[in-house]
Amino acid sequence: MFTNRGMSSMAVVGAATVVTMLALRALRRRWSPVITSKLSCRCGKIQGEVSAIRQDSIRINCYCADCREYATFIASLGNQDETTIGKLGDNRVVQVCKSALKITRGQDLIKLARKAAKPNAKGQIYMHRFYASCCSVPLYNTVDFLGFVGVFTDFLDERCKEYAGPVRMFPEEALGTPASPEADVFVPDFLWKLLRYHLWRKCGPFDYKQEPVYWAAAEAKKQLSDDKRRLIWYSGAKRKEDSMVNLEEVVEIKLGQQTPVFLHYRLPMLEHLSFSIVYGPKGSKTLDLTCKDEFEFDHWVTGLKAIFYACKNKQISKEALLAHSKRFQKALEKNNVGIKLTKLPEVKEKGHVGLDDCIEIVTHTPQQLDTKMERLRERLKTMSQQVSRLDHHSAAEMEVDLSLLT
Ligand SMILES: [Zn+2]
Ligand SMILES: [Zn+2]
Incomplete structure (x- = not known):
């Protein structure tokens, strides 16, 4: 237990720590270089650049199945054999504030793709994924109400490697284990950027209103x-x-x-x-x-x-x-x-x-059925034990756990 005095002095120390950390961050940010990397789609009709403070940006290797399905779909639109999918099923982006991305040429060739028209049962948010319709390559992913954008590094010049990272996301969905795995996303840092970027959520060259192609549609x-x-x-x-x-x-x-x-x-x-x-x-x-x-x-x-x-x-x-x-x-x-x-x-x-x-x-795999069977077996065993206990005790000492019956 803390006394009131103890509590208030702890609050002061806590606040001081937060203020110091923010001040340090601000200082680091001040000295952090601005990195500019040119963007060009595969055929070159779309041109632009990412120009962001190193401290505010991070390279991400995303191993999620969604990104792979999307990358395969976009490549198939143009009958392309080459996709952005790496050997271990990764797609690579640099995450920057929306205001850091500029398109200087070919804006009208940039089209919108989304996973589906309606969110799934879990209420999953589907990103706004923009791609180059001229050469069927994915360019950048974002969400209309958030302040950041993930730009595919495949279509940025060498300088993009100077951004921090890469960190990994969804490694559990990877197609293999990398020899030297990337660090995981540092969540507090991620959340801080989410807050920071928020002021710029309406910036950037994003046309959310155009009719998207839905890449998870049944017919596709x-x-x-x-x-x-x-x-x-x-x-x-x-x-x-x-x-x-x-x-x-x-x-x-x-x-x-x-x-x-x-x-x-x-x-x-x-x-x-x-x-x-x-x-x-x-x-x-x-x-x-x-x-x-x-x-x-x-x-x-x-x-x-x-x-x-x-x-x-x-x-x-x-x-x-x-x-x-x-x-x-x-x-x-x-x-x-x-x-x-x-x-x-x-x-x-x-x-x-x-x-x-x-x-x-169809949705029950044999493994799921096995697990269910195992659970039912366990329950049966417990019930049998309860019953045999009942056999040996008088009715007054009944101890059946009713929750087992539900
Ligand atoms: Zn192109
Ligand atoms: Zn992904």
Whole structure:
């Protein structure tokens, strides 16, 4: 216990410490150099610079899956093989005050991307990510109501290395362990900058009002490259070469759930919406997909079959091309042979299960089920012990912990 006098003298010491620290910071900042680094997108149409006090800025290596998915998506917009993703799944930015970034040329080529239109269930804030539409590279990320911006160092000149850091963020989502890991973000410093930058939250060359592209939109999950030679999908957990199939390497398209991956995670109710692309040397790899409805299934399988035959320079009859489509088969039964796949109505049959109906099943991994099972086993054990205790005691000494029953 402290006396009142003790408390007040402690408060004085505390306040003095804070004032001294702030004064030291201010002094250090005064002597901290201003570093100017030129910005240029890959093709050079967009030009600008970052000019910030070293003390106020920090280089960050971000290992989060979101940044990777975003970088892959932006590269795919321009059919670029090269992404900003590093060997361990990192993206590198320098975080500066919004007022430190200037764009001197090509402002109209800078476009906005966001993860999704609505926040997710956890209320996660989606950043405003600006990219170069001319050469499909990410330029900088920010949030409209905060005062700082993370500028990709890939498109800054050498001088950006003079900024402090790098520190790391989200190392738990990295694709490997670096030989000499960066320091973690120093949280008090980060929070202090957040406060400091706040006055400049409305500065900078940011057009938040333009219509964004949503890179996590369901339809963007897998897509064909413009030259129809590659199928690309977005998965933060994987490297780019693992999330792409060269359609020339496709050996077979297997309908249903026949591959080892599917046999391991069987979902019989979704068999009619599933297919696998077998590819690679001797068909050693599979891409196993389940569509959200029959419509999507028909489109993907028909399209892939057509491309598969075209790649092999072979012909395919319309009947074989559409053999997988239940809707087409039904139209045939009615002698409606002039039917076009895109004109077939989507009729959801009674008792027919779609992917949406099964989301709960899909979200439980075998490990999660194991953990749940383990917990239930523990509870059963405790309950059995309680019951055997009851057997030996009179009713007056009952000690059942009711919370176990809930
Ligand atoms: Zn460019
Ligand atoms: Zn990130």
